[in-house]
Amino acid sequence: MGVFNNNQDGFVDETVCSFVTENVPPNEPINPDPSNGETNVDKNHDLTWDCSDPNGGLIKYDIYFGTENPPPKLASNITGKSYNPGEMVYKTIYYWKVVAWDNFGAYTSGPIWSFLIK
DSSP: OOOOOOSSBBOOSSSOOOOOOOOOOOOOOOEEESSSSEEETTTOOOEEEEOOTTTTTOOOOOOOEEEEOOOEEEEEEEEESSSSOOOOOOOOOEEEEEEOOOOOEEEOOOOOOEEEOO
16 A cells, blocks of 8 residues: 655555454453362452453453352442452351453453352
């Protein structure tokens, strides 16, 4: 592809290239803490996970959390990889999952994890 200009020959001696990359959804959230099936979890434990975007963009998260399986959505547009669900109840099983969203509306849902408060 050539680029025109106003000099004598009408062309610039540089080639212009452009690349269009396809958006790829975020990777699946992994490495939950508390881990799936963990028992003896403190009642004030924060939820944390790992996740990345193959395109290198910003990821926002929806958090599903509760004592029902599947858990209800508790929060949206979380920008960090941790969430404080508040004080939990002793001897209770909690279920949670994370849905990762990129800037283009593509998303990936993680699995449902569970843990028991000691």
